[in-house]
Amino acid sequence: xDKVNLNQKFSLFSEQxxxxxxxxxxxxxxxxxxxxxxxxxxxxxxxxxxxxxVKGSFKMxxxxxxxxxxxxxxxxxxxxxxxxxxxxxxxxVMLFEPASTLNTxxxxxxxxxxxxxxx
Amino acid sequence: xDKVNLNQKFSLFSEQxxxxxxxxxxxxxxxxxxxxxxxxxxxxxxxxxxxxxVKGSFKMxxxxxxxxxxxxxxxxxxxxxxxxxxxxxxxxVMLFEPASTLNTxxxxxxxxxxxxxxx
Numbered sequence: 001x002d003k004v005n006l007n008q009k010f011s012l013f014s015e016q017x018x019x020x021x022x023x024x025x026x027x028x029x030x031x032x033x034x035x036x037x038x039x040x041x042x043x044x045x046x047x048x049x050x051x052x053x054v055k056g057s058f059k060m061x062x063x064x065x066x067x068x069x070x071x072x073x074x075x076x077x078x079x080x081x082x083x084x085x086x087x088x089x090x091x092x093v094m095l096f097e098p099a100s101t102l103n104t105x106x107x108x109x110x111x112x113x114x115x116x117x118x119x
Numbered sequence: 120x121d122k123v124n125l126n127q128k129f130s131l132f133s134e135q136x137x138x139x140x141x142x143x144x145x146x147x148x149x150x151x152x153x154x155x156x157x158x159x160x161x162x163x164x165x166x167x168x169x170x171x172x173v174k175g176s177f178k179m180x181x182x183x184x185x186x187x188x189x190x191x192x193x194x195x196x197x198x199x200x201x202x203x204x205x206x207x208x209x210x211x212v213m214l215f216e217p218a219s220t221l222n223t224x225x226x227x228x229x230x231x232x233x234x235x236x237x238x
Contacts, residue, residue: 003186003194025167025195026217028147048144054191067122072173075122076144096215098145 006032006054009119010092017111019095019103021118029099031116036090042105043082049097050076056091060084125151125173128238129211136230138214138222140237148218150235155209161224162201168216169195175210179203 009022009032016034023030035058051060052074060067060075061084069075077083104112128141128151135153142149154177170179171193179186179194180203188194196202223231 001181001186001194001197001200003188003192005189006191006193023169023193023195025169025197025215026147028145028215030169030193030195030215050142050144050149062120067120069122070124072125073122074125074142074149075120076142076149078120078144081120096144096147096149 004030006092006094010034010054012119013117016090017103018113019116021116024099027099028096029101031095031097032119033093033095034090035085035087035093037087039085040104040107040109040111041082041084042107044077044079044097044101044105046079047098047101048076048079049101050074050095051085052094052096054092054094056087056089058085058087058091058093061086123149125211125213129153129173131238132236135209136222137232138235140235143218146218147215148220150214150216151238152212152214153209154204154206154212156206158204159223159226159228159230160201160203161226163196163198163216163220163224165198166217166220167195167198168220169193169214170204171213171215173211173213175206175208177204177206177210177212180205 019031138150
């Protein structure tokens with residue numbers, strides 16, 4: 001019921017590609033992440049995933065096209081769709097997705113994060 | 120899979136207290152609304168509700184206290200909790216809540232909006 005200030009939460013971590021949980025509602029998590037560089041191709045079999053850009057911009061690569069997402073824009077990746085976020089410069093994003101969502105979806109590798117911190 | 124630009128969507132309507140659907144994921148809706156003045160006291164029996172401020176600020180009144188929410192801040196109202204948004208000046212908010220959510224919750228009155236537009 002208290003408010004969450006995004007900039008204050010972003011100031012608490014510098015690690016990239018490591019989502020932090022900042023809210024929970026209706027079985028969904030609100031997460032914040034700092035991204036820079038290329039992520040891995042993956043998909044989420046059961047979960048749609050929303051990326052909202054708080055600061056900066058990034059490109060969401062799909063297998064057949066690429067969408068650039070800038071500040072105050074969001075994009076929803078439907079379940080089952082392969083995607084790979086790429087950020088030339090660090091971008092700050094807010095994610096909305098089911099609490100069950102694993103960052104690397106159907107793959108597990110060095111980028112996989114489990115037991116996410118709550119800020 | 121295409122991106123949504125919040126300012127572009129906000130430019131499409133001027134009506135206050137009339138949420139517009141701009142995204143859907145995992146049974147949840149992403150809505151945009153312009154608020155000014157006082158809403159009605161209500162609660163949602165089954166749905167948690169997230170308010171994120173895109174532009175401006177507003178006060179969320181609870182029965183025992185008030186929280187001011189500013190740009191780049193969000194607040195989650197848990198299900199069952201009575202609340203009343205109040206905005207002295209027009210505020211632009213993004214809402215995340217289950218698709219089943221009625222804006223006036225457990226009450227129906229002149230402020231109630233059904234069959235929301237999709238932008």
